[in-house]
Every structure is written in structure tokens, then in C-alpha cells.
Amino acid sequence: MEKISRRRFLGMSTTMAAGTLFTGTFAPTATSFFGLGGVAEAATKKISPFTFAVLTDTHLYDIADHRFDGFLAKAVADVNAMNPLPDFVLYAGDIGQSGKESELKKGKSILDKLKMKYTVIPGEHDYYLDMGKAWRGFFGDDHWSFDHKGVHFIGMNSILVPDFWTMAGLTPQERMGRMEELECHKCGLWGVGSQQLEWLAKDVKNITPDTPVVVLTHSPLWDYYPRWNFQTSDAPEIRAILRKFDKVIAIHGHVHQVVYNKIGNISSAGLMSTSWPWPYPPVQLPYPTLKMGRVDPGNFEDGMGGHALALSQEFDGLLNYREFAHVLPENVRRGLKL
Amino acid sequence: MKLIKYSLIAGVAATAVLAGVAQAKDPRTAAQVDDEWNYLMAAVEKGDGLWHNGKLGSNGLACGNCHPDGSASNPHTWPKYQSNLGKVGTLRDMINWCITVPMQGKPLALDSAEMVSMEAYATYMHQGVKIDLAKDEQYGGVPVKSGPGYPDRGGY
Numbered sequence A: 001m002e003k004i005s006r007r008r009f010l011g012m013s014t015t016m017a018a019g020t021l022f023t024g025t026f027a028p029t030a031t032s033f034f035g036l037g038g039v040a041e042a043a044t045k046k047i048s049p050f051t052f053a054v055l056t057d058t059h060l061y062d063i064a065d066h067r068f069d070g071f072l073a074k075a076v077a078d079v080n081a082m083n084p085l086p087d088f089v090l091y092a093g094d095i096g097q098s099g100k101e102s103e104l105k106k107g108k109s110i111l112d113k114l115k116m117k118y119t120v121i122p123g124e125h126d127y128y129l130d131m132g133k134a135w136r137g138f139f140g141d142d143h144w145s146f147d148h149k150g151v152h153f154i155g156m157n158s159i160l161v162p163d164f165w166t167m168a169g170l171t172p173q174e175r176m177g178r179m180e181e182l183e184c185h186k187c188g189l190w191g192v193g194s195q196q197l198e199w200l201a202k203d204v205k206n207i208t209p210d211t212p213v214v215v216l217t218h219s220p221l222w223d224y225y226p227r228w229n230f231q232t233s234d235a236p237e238i239r240a241i242l243r244k245f246d247k248v249i250a251i252h253g254h255v256h257q258v259v260y261n262k263i264g265n266i267s268s269a270g271l272m273s274t275s276w277p278w279p280y281p282p283v284q285l286p287y288p289t290l291k292m293g294r295v296d297p298g299n300f301e302d303g304m305g306g307h308a309l310a311l312s313q314e315f316d317g318l319l320n321y322r323e324f325a326h327v328l329p330e331n332v333r334r335g336l337k338l
Numbered sequence B: 001m002k003l004i005k006y007s008l009i010a011g012v013a014a015t016a017v018l019a020g021v022a023q024a025k026d027p028r029t030a031a032q033v034d035d036e037w038n039y040l041m042a043a044v045e046k047g048d049g050l051w052h053n054g055k056l057g058s059n060g061l062a063c064g065n066c067h068p069d070g071s072a073s074n075p076h077t078w079p080k081y082q083s084n085l086g087k088v089g090t091l092r093d094m095i096n097w098c099i100t101v102p103m104q105g106k107p108l109a110l111d112s113a114e115m116v117s118m119e120a121y122a123t124y125m126h127q128g129v130k131i132d133l134a135k136d137e138q139y140g141g142v143p144v145k146s147g148p149g150y151p152d153r154g155g156y
Helices: A006-026 A067-080 A101-111 A133-139 A172-180 A193-205 A235-242 B002-023 B030-051 B091-100 B113-124
Strands: A050-055 A089-091 A118-120 A144-148 A151-155 A213-217 A248-252 A259-263 A266-270 A305-311 A317-323 B080-082 B087-089
Touching: A050 A067, A067 A101, A067 A305, A101 A133, A151 A193, A193 A235, A213 A235, A248 A305, B030 B113, B080 B091, B091 B113
Parallel strands: A050 A089, A089 A118, A151 A213, A213 A248, A248 A266
Antiparallel strands: A050 A305, A144 A151, A259 A266, A305 A317, B080 B087
16 A cells, blocks of 8 residues: 655645635634525626726825835735736725825825726725715715626725714814724724615615625624724624625725635625734634734734735636735635635 | 752741731721722723824824734733844833834833833733733734723723
8 A cells, every 4th residue: 555655645634624624614604594694605697707906904194205105005006017907996995094184185196006997985094084075075975886897896884983072072183083093992883874774775776686796895794893893883784685696795994904704695805904914803703714824013014915806707706815925824825715 | 059049948938927927917908909900990091092192103103003902912921032122022122112113203211100001001901811922823812892891081
């Protein structure tokens, strides 16, 4: 009998591990067993394959030559160097840090260097100084939808918190200051709110269930770690509205890290930032192998980068994290299957 | 070496005698315990404020940008060898490294009230977390829910 060499044994182990990972990726989560989960995926309509890029969480400051300016410029240059070029770019919120018009203006001037069209949704850092006024001036509606090569794209503003500032008599600067803290104790949980829920229901009303759908929000559409607003309070309502579709791909910013979940017909992935990475919160990840590795505080580029999301004819998504420095484990570097 | 050993034995004996004396004293009252807790919480709150204060650096960044709830500061694992420091250092050394390098600010005096309060904040946020130097990721402190279990800050 042939002796199994160490090298061959390791090779087999890797293959087996990949198989296990694949199964794990599509296993129903504990959450999905409650209400929406456990449903087999049906086939979506065939689409013309294409790739789009995603950038997020730049957190620009109103300080000249700040190093974060360079990180956004680097991510933009990376997108412009992709071959073939992505069809367009989505931006998932937090262009600025303190909601200042100057920060948003600087961000727009760098994003305008993209060779292709880009579409933006707001994050809390863009919003709470003037309740989105400057942001809307630069980027337009905070929720939108469009169709591209057979895919229906939806973007929503998921960072709307109940009013905590009027009763407390806070100035706009104080309100923004509170929201700038990830762990703001009295800011409350955010969501898209009833108006956008109504809009979403109308938007998808006449769209057939076999239409592929991509949803972009700043925060995840599942309860990850509410303490850091790694959640969207009306995500259950959003998931219910989107439940009729055979398959939905949801991507979100805010978490500054690689994270994956699947609830019912929705595959969800978190994005890296171009400002700083966040540690994983002290909760169990639904898919513990799909995360980034330890970052070196001495390397300002660790755990950051842009993204390319390729969609196949069958609407299989492959999300590639285009990391600035190397912190991704091999299974994530190959791309997340969405 | 022998001298150190005997000194230690003498020290232990002296401590035992002192402990015997100390036992004669009444336990702290509930009010005293409350006072001591409140002193600690005041330091934690002061540290929390500094941790989220962008003025410690010169480029707008605060410790809290990268370390919400003191996460990934791992205060319970120090002193340890840290490659950024190039030596076995303390949490206070690392806080100063963060203030001076990524935040581009001026270091705090290691024994200043500000530094002690920041250490108090980070440590408080990691009560009961196990020491695991080999863990290959940066992780948060104890799970926290807003409100109960966390000191409320004035005006919030």
C-alpha cells in the first residue's frame, strides 16, 4: 500500500477543509431557523455577467494631507487599474468623519477621479451635523434603485436613529460628536425607518421573484453587535419584503471588517474600510472562518482596502477583498461566495 | 541569591504579623466600599472621555476610533513583548505609542492622572476576559449592552 506522504496528506486536508467550508457557508444559521430560513435556493433569471467595485468608510477629516486622503486615492487608483474595468462603483457610506461639508467635498473630489459612474449611500459620519443636507447636495437621494444587465440594485439609508438630541438640547456639533462614537451610549439603534420601508415595498412590487437583487446599506441587515450599531433595527421588515426573491446579495459597510452571514434567501457580506480596521466584537460569528486575520497597528494599511464583486450568468457572486496589505486568510483571499 | 531568599522570608514573616494586626480592624463599611467603587468609576469615566478625545493627537484620531469599548487593547495581557515597542512594555507604553504614532500627538506622563484613568477605563472594559497571548486576532472586551452595567456619562 502506498505510503501517504506528509505533503499529500496536507493536500488532501486542504481539499477536505475547503469542502467543509463550502458546506458551512450555506448551512442555515440559528437565526435563519426562526421565521425566514431553511428554504432551498431557486434559480434566478440568467444575467449578463459583470463586475462592479465597492468602496466604503473613508472617514476623511477636514485636515490637509491627512493620511486617509491617500488611502481613498489609493483605492480609487486600484479600481481604475482593474482589467477589465468594473461597470460601476458603489460606495457604502462614511465618506467624512464629522459630517462637515469640507470633508464630503474632499471625498467627492477624490471619488470623481473614478473612470466609471459611482453611486453613494450615507453613513452616520456623513449625516448628523446637518441631518444629511450637505451630503444630499453632493450625492442626491439617500435611497435609490436601478437595473443593470438584469440585476436590480437597491441602496438605502440605514443610519436613521430616533431623536435623542432635541430633548437633551444638544447643538448639531454635539449631536455629531455623539454619533461619531461607535459605542455611543444614548444614540440608540438605527434603521431605515417607515418611509423607506414603504418605498422599498413599492420599488419591488412589480419585480418578478426570479430577478437577481443586490442591496447596499451602511449597516448589516442582521443583528451582529447592536452595542456598536452592527445592526439595522428594521432588518426583519426589510428581509420580509425581499423574501419573495429567489436570491438576494446584501453588502454593507460600517463594520470595517470581513464578515459573512446568510439568512434565508439573503447572503450578506461586510466590507473593509480605507481608514482603520475594527476588531471583532465579543460575540460568536455565524461563520467563524470567514474573517480577516490579526492586524499590525504599526502598519496603517493592514485590514483595509477596496472590493470587486463579480456576478456570473447564474447570479453567483464572488466578492474579492482587494486588501492594501496582507491580512486575509487563504479562504477569504479566494473571495467570498455570495 | 541567598540574601534575597532570606530577605523574602523575613518579609513574609513581617507581613504575617502585620496581617494579624490588620485583622483586628473592622471590615470596611458598605459606605466605604461604595466610595471606593465611585472613585474607580470616576477614573473609568475620565478615561472613557480621554479615550474618545481627538485632541490627544494632532490628526483628529482618538483611541476610540480603532478601539471602541477599549477593544483590542487587551489590558489584561500586559506587560508583554510588543513588536511596536521592541521590548516588554506596559499598557501605558502602548497607549503612548498609539498617541504618538498613529495619532501623531505628544505622549502623556506615565504616572499622570490621565494615563491612569485611561488604563482604568480599558481594564474595566475587560473584566473577566481570559489572557490568551496566542489568540490570532484582536478581540473586543466583555460584551456590553448600552445602559445597565455601564457607568452613565454626565449629560448623556
